[in-house]
Amino acid sequence: MQDFILEENKRLKEKFLWRNICSLEKSLCHEIFLNGKKYINFSSNDYLGYAHHPEVIKKAKEALTRYGSGGRSSRLISGTIELHNRLELKLAQFKKTEKCLVFPTGFMANLGVISSLLGQGDAILMDRLNHASLIDAAHLAGCRIFIYDHSNVLSLEKVLERTKSYKKRLVVTDSLFSMDGDLAPLKEIVELCKKNKVWLMLDDAHATGILGKNGIGAAEHFGLLGEIEIVMGTLSKALGSQGGFVCGSKDLISFLVNRARAFIYTTALAPAACAAALQSLCLVEKEEWRRKRVLKLSFDFQKELEKRFSDSGNFRKQMSQIVPFIVGSAEKSLKLANALKEKGIFAPAIRPPTVPKNESRLRFSITSEHKEGDLKKLADCLEENLKQ
Ligand SMILES: Cc1ncc(COP(=O)(O)O)c(C=O)c1O
Numbered sequence: 107m108q109d110f111i112l113e114e115n116k117r118l119k120e121k122f123l124w125r126n127i128c129s130l131e132k133s134l135c136h137e138i139f140l141n142g143k144k145y146i147n148f149s150s151n152d153y154l155g156y157a158h159h160p161e162v163i164k165k166a167k168e169a170l171t172r173y174g175s176g177g178r179s180s181r182l183i184s185g186t187i188e189l190h191n192r193l194e195l196k197l198a199q200f201k202k203t204e205k206c207l208v209f210p211t212g213f214m215a216n217l218g219v220i221s222s223l224l225g226q227g228d229a230i231l232m233d234r235l236n237h238a239s240l241i242d243a244a245h246l247a248g249c250r251i252f253i254y255d256h257s258n259v260l261s262l263e264k265v266l267e268r269t270k271s272y273k274k275r276l277v278v279t280d281s282l283f284s285m286d287g288d289l290a291p292l293k294e295i296v297e298l299c300k301k302n303k304v305w306l307m308l309d310d311a312h313a314t315g316i317l318g319k320n321g322i323g324a325a326e327h328f329g330l331l332g333e334i335e336i337v338m339g340t341l342s343k344a345l346g347s348q349g350g351f352v353c354g355s356k357d358l359i360s361f362l363v364n365r366a367r368a369f370i371y372t373t374a375l376a377p378a379a380c381a382a383a384l385q386s387l388c389l390v391e392k393e394e395w396r397r398k399r400v401l402k403l404s405f406d407f408q409k410e411l412e413k414r415f416s417d418s419g420n421f422r423k424q425m426s427q428i429v430p431f432i433v434g435s436a437e438k439s440l441k442l443a444n445a446l447k448e449k450g451i452f453a454p455a456i457r458p459p460t461v462p463k464n465e466s467r468l469r470f471s472i473t474s475e476h477k478e479g480d481l482k483k484l485a486d487c488l489e490e491n492l493k494q
Contacts, residue, residue, distance in 0.1 A: 122436040123457055134158055136475040138452055145452035146480045148470040153316055153427050154396045155475040156346030156386040166347075169381035177210075177374030182363070185374030193380045196387050197351050201322060201339075202331045205359035208351045209368060210375050212311055212340030213239040215350030217246055218366030219307065219336060220278070224249040229272035231265050233257065233279045235286065237309055238460075240278055256283075259294040266302045275304045281324030282312040285461050285469055287428030289313075292328045307336035315344030316397050316427060321390045344390070344397075347383040349375045396474040400427045404472040407481040414489050429470040430456075431488065439466035442491060449487045 118124045132139040135152035139145075156162050169189060179185045190208060198206040209215040220243035224230055228249040232240060234256045244251045252269055255261035262277070269275055277299050279290045292308075299306045310323040318326025323339065325331050336358065341349040352362060362369060390397075404427045411429070415421045420432050433439040439455035446453055446468070457466045470484065 135473040145450050148453040151343040152346045153344045153473050162382045162385045165385040166378040166382040169377040173377035177376050181374040189380040193384050201353040203353040204356045206353045207359045207362050208375050212350030214368040215338045215352050216240050216243045218368030221246040222365040228274040229269045231277045235283050278307045280309045282426050287424035287426045296333050305335040308334050310337050310339045314339040315390045321397050341383040345383045345386040348379040399474045410485045427472045431468045436466045445491045
């Protein structure tokens with residue numbers, strides 16, 4: 107085993123795929139402190155700045171004082187507190203579904219849902235760029251995995267045709283793709299699923315709190331509220347907390363309570379995380395200006411990139427707060443990330459297996475706390491580096 111570990115570590119380093127965990131002294135969504143130096147941060151999914159919002163922190167502290175720090179045990183044994191119930195009620199109301207179930211992370215929510223709904227003899231139909239947690243969930247389920255081309259409705263249609271003989275089928279897609287910032291063509295996907303009488307599961311992790319007039323997510327953005335059978339999300343991105351959730355019918359949620367091993371055999375979500383997410387949801391309802399600001403900052407920044415890099419192929423315009431800047435090789439993307447770091451900008455290189463080979467990139471996460479000047483500095487530094 108030791109030899110395997112050493113060889114694998116060496117291989118990753120040689121291929122510029124080695125990853126380090128960097129230890130931050132202070133971390134805000136738009137600003138971090140590392141080795142005593144301040145950086146503008148473009149790596150955080152705390153898109154609305156709620157992780158440090160005073161009202162969110164106040165509620166989390168109250169929950170800590172009242173319920174203690176940990177979840178104590180599985181919710182089915184002795185873990186459910188009224189905060190779990192309130193959070194699930196609020197999330198179901200927010201997403202306009204009958205019920206909701208909270209998991210310790212979004213990753214576990216995906217594992218729990220897919221591995222309990224599907225098994226041998228069933229088929230899952232997935233977008234090529236779906237999140238790793240969905241792919242791992244499909245493997246855990248032991249069902250047949252069918253991949254359709256990224257956001258390609260014709261390709262999905264063909265896969266639906268090919269899989270007609272399967273006992274149960276589930277189509278699964280990210281709504282807002284985490285490394286590309288683009289949106290799945292949900293209207294067409296929903297239409298196809300209905301036509302084929304197949305359920306759709308949406309991973310709304312990056313759209314929750316951001317997309318739609320009320321920040322409900324991609325279903326609201328596309329006018330599809332109530333049309334998607336399973337909507338999962340995470341509390342760890344725009345809601346600035348920790349944890350995952352699944353929204354759907356009351357029958358689906360009761361089934362998951364009884365069958366989802368990632369819910370049954372794990373400790374309940376910590377009270378402070380529940381209280382923080384609950385408060386963030388209240389703020390999402392009150393503070394439309396934050397999601398408007400995030401998207402405006404992102405669109406203005408992308409206009410600037412378009413002006414400067416339209417011919418370079420580095421940049422694809424997106425309708426979201428996630429802006430990828432494609433570099434190509436892992437080595438080049440590391441070099442660019444390091445060059446930006448020297449200028450006080452923190453935007454780590456995203457490399458395989460997170461993204462396909464030769465599509466290594468920097469991924470800029472825009473938040474409501476960034477200033478226009480932060481984005482101008484980023485565009486200037488990118489231009490300066492690419493000219494060299
Ligand atoms: C699309 C998507 N789904 C699920 C997850 C998992 O969520 P969590 O971080 O809460 O485990 C992530 C997180 O990176 C994600 O980007």
